[in-house]
Amino acid sequence: MSVSAPVIIRLLASSVSVASRAGKIVRDVMSKGELGIVEKGKDDYQTEADRSAERCIIDSLSRQYPKARIIGEEDSSPNENEVSPEWIVLDADKEVLGLECPASLKGVKEEDIVVWVDPLDGTSEYTQGALMLKRDPWERWKMYLSHPFISMKWYLSLLQSNFGFLEHVTVLIGISVNDKPVGGVIHQPYFKNQAGSEVKMGRTIWGLSEAGVGGFTPAPPPESIIITTTRSHSNPVVEKALQVMNAAQILRVGGAGYKLLEGKASVYVFASPGCKKWDTCAPEAVLSAAGGKLTDILGNFYKYGANEPKPNKTGVLAAVNDELHSYALNRIPQDLKDALANK
Numbered sequence: 486m487s488v489s490a491p492v493i494i495r496l497l498a499s500s501v502s503v504a505s506r507a508g509k510i511v512r513d514v515m516s517k518g519e520l521g522i523v524e525k526g527k528d529d530y531q532t533e534a535d536r537s538a539e540r541c542i543i544d545s546l547s548r549q550y551p552k553a554r555i556i557g558e559e560d561s562s563p564n565e566n567e568v569s570p571e572w573i574v575l576d577a578d579k580e581v582l583g584l585e586c587p588a589s590l591k592g593v594k595e596e597d598i599v600v601w602v603d604p605l606d607g608t609s610e611y612t613q614g615a616l617m618l619k620r621d622p623w624e625r626w627k628m629y630l631s632h633p634f635i636s637m638k639w640y641l642s643l644l645q646s647n648f649g650f651l652e653h654v655t656v657l658i659g660i661s662v663n664d665k666p667v668g669g670v671i672h673q674p675y676f677k678n679q680a681g682s683e684v685k686m687g688r689t690i691w692g693l694s695e696a697g698v699g700g701f702t703p704a705p706p707p708e709s710i711i712i713t714t715t716r717s718h719s720n721p722v723v724e725k726a727l728q729v730m731n732a733a734q735i736l737r738v739g740g741a742g743y744k745l746l747e748g749k750a751s752v753y754v755f756a757s758p759g760c761k762k763w764d765t766c767a768p769e770a771v772l773s774a775a776g777g778k779l780t781d782i783l784g785n786f787y788k789y790g791a792n793e794p795k796p797n798k799t800g801v802l803a804a805v806n807d808e809l810h811s812y813a814l815n816r817i818p819q820d821l822k823d824a825l826a827n828k
């Protein structure tokens with residue numbers, strides 16, 4: 486790799502490469518069918534894919550950027566023995582390496598950087614996707630019984646979903662400097678690239694502050710207001726914040742990364758704690774590089790320094806441009822903002 490490129494460019498290029506490798510780990514664990522689900526907290530699960538993909542990303546990046554602070558959702562400690570040599574990725578994406586570094590980022594030093602890693606965003610959708618991959622109804626029913634966190638209502642909605650929730654899964658790597666997300670990578674392991682009769686799985690999107698985005702073309706905002714929100718972590722306050730938006734449509738999809746990429750919505754509203762810094766760092770970087778804005782429900786930016794609290798206690802409000810962000814912010818009732826701020 487060219488050592489002459491500024492560190493922020495090299496790190497973003499390395500993150501693009503390692504995110505694809507992590508995406509393959511996510512697919513491989515699913516293919517084996519042994520998810521190794523662990524309950525971390527209420528509505529919060531971890532699988533073998535989360536653990537292995539995180540080790541792949543953290544070990545690959547920390548070998549190349551030892552002075553950067555890298556924080557992963559699963560908080561697994563580095564242990565050489567656990568890491569398969571095949572998981573270590575030391576190459577870097579050529580397109581990103583060739584980017585002109587914005588002047589404001591040229592002087593960034595490795596030790597100024599904090600990287601937030603979510604190895605598998607949309608874990609609920611991933612585990613539910615596993616259930617639906619069981620084509621034999623009896624096998625599926627037995628697996629459902631071993632997933633005590635999936636209610637019968639969800640099970641029935643899954644049966645009607647045409648097995649689509651795996652597309653909501655993403656791998657997120659967010660790069661922050663001075664508390665701000667400046668670079669982001671969102672990899673979709675289950676995105677289908679159709680080339681003739683051949684289907685190749687996976688796509689990687691990146692964004693860099695003042696440089697733009699790559700890997701996809703952001704769609705122009707729809708004429709009417711289309712909102713996206715959680716499908717698996719709702720509550721009455723989340724619903725109240727949606728009702729006041731006067732939206733033409735509400736799309737309920739999983740994962741923070743996927744909400745930015747599903748292509749139809751222009752505003753993301755989630756008036757609840759639940760998301761953490763690793764959920765929003767990469768999406769915020771990509772969104773702002775594309776001209777959008779992500780804040781909490783009160784309109785304040787989150788800070789991404791290494792010592793900042795991990796939970797995004799005051800929710801998420803994101804939009805593809807400032808005008809739509811202001812529209813949504815002004816519609817949220819003050820009592821709802823106060824209730825979240827004082828939680």
Ligand SMILES: Nc1ncnc2c1ncn2[C@@H]1O[C@H](COP(=O)(O)O)[C@@H](O)[C@H]1OP(=O)(O)O
Binds near residue numbers: 528603606608716
């Ligand atoms: N109540 C919660 N508990 C745990 N994680 C949450 C919660 N709410 C949101 N998240 C995280 O934020 C992401 C976006 O939320 P949602 O899918 O509900 O829209 C989720 O995929 C999940 O990340 P993860 O899947 O990495 O654990």
Ligand SMILES: [Mg+2]
Binds near residue numbers: 606607741763764
């Ligand atoms: Mg997440």
